[in-house]
Ligand SMILES: Nc1ncnc2c1ncn2[C@@H]1O[C@H](COP(=O)(O)OP(=O)(O)OP(=O)(O)O)[C@@H](O)[C@H]1O
């Protein structure tokens with residue numbers, strides 16, 4: 001489904017990703033762990049199409065489609081979703097308005113008509129209820145006045161509505177209390193499907209207790225330096241990244 | 251005033267003199283009105299069309315923007331009236347006393363003059379001949395010698411006189427609709443409104459244009475007596491070839507309340523002048539506006555709020571979104587006269603540039619002659635935030651649509667202050683139409 005080969009990317013001429021390879025098959029959940037600054041968020045932004053980054057080498061395809069040939073909105077329409085590490089606030093754009101614009105934009109990109117408003121409202125209510133997102137929050141400006149945990153839940157709501165093929169979750173667990181972690185994990189698990197894959201970026205085993213990964217990767221200095229099964233996450237939890245970061249190890 | 255002595259007249263100035271000379275005898279009014287018109291036109295002639303060397307017109311060079319003078323429009327024909335009817339469709343759902351002018355001429359079949367008890371709406375052309383004319387042509391608030399105001403006093407043939415009796419809350423809004431239809435002409439309009447003590451009214455003034463290259467000039471004189479309240483919503487949606495000059499002159503008594511919103515959606519070049527004078531203690535004014543412009547359009551908002559009373563507060567907030575090579579000008583001044591203690595004034599002008607070629611000039615000023623006041627002003631000019639745009643695009647929303655959502659949010663802040671729901675919708679729809687046309 002997602003195939004990344006020898007990916008190099010830099011920001012302001014500073015190389016961040018340095019030859020990254022990653023293969024994700026449909027239905028799989030891959031966890032990416034790694035020290036701060038190793039390039040995990042950069043990878044997620046490069047995949048999603050943020051302009052600030054320059055891809056200098058390598059390729060990334062989603063179901064064979066060259067992601068780098070598409071604009072950010074086209075990548076989303078092609079089935080890519082990024083749950084942001086730091087979701088942004090947009091005052092004046094009501095959350096509901098935003099959700100509707102996103103859902104309908106993707107429908108249009110697929111050549112489908114807009115979802116009739118009543119149907120859309122019903123759908124949002126259904127998914128929002130499960131994630132503990134109130135009607136009041138949906139009326140507010142996008143993420144405005146949302147707590148850290150509420151913002152993360154809102155990301156999962158968007159994911160649930162957009163039904164992407166590939167979901168990249170960047171530290172969706174950070175800032176969540178124990179109950180919210182459960183709500184969010186259930187939200188993610190509910191979306192697990194044969195034809196959908198997940199790349200879950202996290203620092204903590206506790207998220208992986210809820211969302212069991214098929215594959216765990218360690219990323220350091222812009223590359224995947226080790227790949228293993230779920231047990232690798234436990235090992236990292238116990239030993240840290242010392243083995244992977246050389247002299248810079250704490 | 252900056253009295254420039256010039257012997258060479260521009261083509262537009264010469265044409266205006268000729269038009270005035272030939273139209274003068276036919277303009278309505280008694281001898282006092284005729285005298286008033288002459289004085290006004292002489293004042294214009296002495297000053298001429300202001301160029302950018304005149305401080306007040308520094309950013310809006312009227313001499314350059316007005317290359318010729320259009321003839322005064324004749325009476326509209328059936329086709330024009332039918333077109334005007336169509337142009338008024340967005341307002342159909344708004345129940346109002348409606349006075350419609352097509353090309354500056356009152357059109358009864360597009361009007362509904364019924365008013366509630368205590369509210370009177372009559373035509374200016376009648377006031378001009380019944381002794382009330384000179385007063386109706388002299389606002390006493392706008393700066394002496396202002397060319398737009400002088401030209402209006404010289405040429406205006408009709409308009410509306412509104413009077414709300416003391417203690418009366420007008421149950422219907424009063425809508426003055428100005429529609430331009432035809433190829434090119436000049437049209438003048440004036441609204442003279444007085445809200446008696448404790449009265450309350452909502453005034454709507456709209457300007458709608460077809461494709462013609464017109465020159466429009468409108469003046470609103472609004473007198474809000476002690477304890478009275480007036481809300482005014484102006485919607486400027488002239489043709490994109492029109493030169494639009496407009497003046498709002500408001501005198502506020504004590505404990506009076508003014509709330510006004512101006513939308514600038516049309517015109518090749520538009521200048522909206524707003525002069526508000528606090529003459530009684532404890533009054534408030536909320537003065538807001540939004541504008542959109544693309545291509546090489548020019549939008550000017552010139553504002554003077556004169557605090558000449560104790561304990562008055564004013565809020566000024568203007569937002570403009572600019573695309574293409576468009577340019578906006580905001581000149582706003584809050585004046586606090588000696589003795590106008592406890593004045594509370596805050597002014598903000600914000601421009602959003604959607605293209606490399608757009609430009610916004612803001613000149614906010616405070617002139618304070620009292621010591622116990624709280625006043626502030628600010629101006630921002632900026633582009634849309636790329637991080638926010640990326641967030642929207644990452645959800646599949648295309649660039650232009652993402653921009654539209656953010657521009658809507660930007661102007662929404664001021665549009666949402668319009669209290670009348672139907673009117674708020676008209677303004678919102680107009681904003682959406684502009685944004686959709688961009689995509
Ligand atoms: N705009 C930028 N300009 C310069 N350097 C940047 C910029 N954005 C990121 N970087 C650098 O890129 C490197 C990788 O950052 P990135 O955010 O991808 O790390 P991360 O693995 O997600 O870290 P964390 O675990 O802390 O979230 C860091 O050294 C960071 O300082």
Ligand SMILES: [Mg+2]
Pocket residue numbers: 040041042085170171
């Ligand atoms: Mg990160």
